Amino acid sequence: MSVTSAGGSIVLVGAGNMGGAMLSGWLDKGVSGESVTVLTRTSLSETIAAKLSAAGGRHVNAPPEGLVADILFLAVKPQMMDVALPPLTSLVGDNTVIVSVAAGKTLAYFASQLGDRAMVRAMPNTPSMIGRGVTGAFANPRVTDAQREAVDQLLRASGPVEWVATESDIDAVTAVSGSGPAYVFYLVECMAEAGRKLGLPADLAMRLARETVSGAGELLNRSAEDAAQLRKNVTSPNGTTAAALSVLMAEDGIQPVFDKAIAAARRRAEELGS
Numbered sequence: 001m002s003v004t005s006a007g008g009s010i011v012l013v014g015a016g017n018m019g020g021a022m023l024s025g026w027l028d029k030g031v032s033g034e035s036v037t038v039l040t041r042t043s044l045s046e047t048i049a050a051k052l053s054a055a056g057g058r059h060v061n062a063p064p065e066g067l068v069a070d071i072l073f074l075a076v077k078p079q080m081m082d083v084a085l086p087p088l089t090s091l092v093g094d095n096t097v098i099v100s101v102a103a104g105k106t107l108a109y110f111a112s113q114l115g116d117r118a119m120v121r122a123m124p125n126t127p128s129m130i131g132r133g134v135t136g137a138f139a140n141p142r143v144t145d146a147q148r149e150a151v152d153q154l155l156r157a158s159g160p161v162e163w164v165a166t167e168s169d170i171d172a173v174t175a176v177s178g179s180g181p182a183y184v185f186y187l188v189e190c191m192a193e194a195g196r197k198l199g200l201p202a203d204l205a206m207r208l209a210r211e212t213v214s215g216a217g218e219l220l221n222r223s224a225e226d227a228a229q230l231r232k233n234v235t236s237p238n239g240t241t242a243a244a245l246s247v248l249m250a251e252d253g254i255q256p257v258f259d260k261a262i263a264a265a266r267r268r269a270e271e272l273g274s
Contacts, residue, residue, distance in 0.1 A: 019075030025157030104272025136173030
């Protein structure tokens with residue numbers, strides 16, 4: 001199954017920030033708009049609606065009669081799934097692969113609603129909105145090689161895809177990368193606040209922190225060296241960076257805080273699935 005072929009039908013349920021970002025990426029990467037149906041209970045944003053229309057796709061508020069999806073993408077908030085899923089049964093056939101990007105919702109939950117089908121749990125993150133995301137994915141045994149390849153192509157429109165060995169790993173992926181952008185944004189807030197407390201104007205401190213973190217991220221993206229080596233490269237012995245890292249890397253520094261934070265995120269992901 002090729003996602004760019006005219007024969008494969010893709011149904012996207014939900015087109016908010018994440019669903020809209022994925023749809024935009026698909027169309028930019030050459031997926032045929034004529035193969036795409038977007039199903040939402042509300043109207044699309046003007047930008048997404050115009051892009052979908054120009055590509056020949058369609059937007060509907062209820063499952064079209066007679067349509068069976070090759071790939072059914074569920075981009076609905078977890079708390080809305082109980083309402084969203086029952087009307088979708090007509091879209092699911094023997095050859096459908098169901099893909100969920102909802103945090104916490106297990107494949108067993110979807111099977112109870114839509115039947116024992118080929119299914120993938122995926123967890124993208126918000127940089128997917130600019131094509132710089134990363135997605136963790138798990139496929140159940142019913143997913144064929146062709147289905148997995150087709151889903152992989154769609155997910156890669158937003159950035160790299162990492163397939164994990166067990167479904168429980170998706171909760172850890174959610175904790176590390178799914179929620180991860182918020183940790184980075186908070187780091188910027190903390191750096192800026194620390195600069196303000198040292199006497200810098202608040203707006204200047206924020207600009208310095210923001211550009212430092214985004215620039216460091218781009219350096220990490222372009223460099224062949226790993227994060228540890230890049231850290232060492234900027235740390236002169238007995239210098240200012242070393243003084244700061246002696247605090248951040250202490251036994252009561254940032255690592256144990258991250259350990260607790262990411263463990264809390266994973267627990268919450270597991271709770272959402274229970």
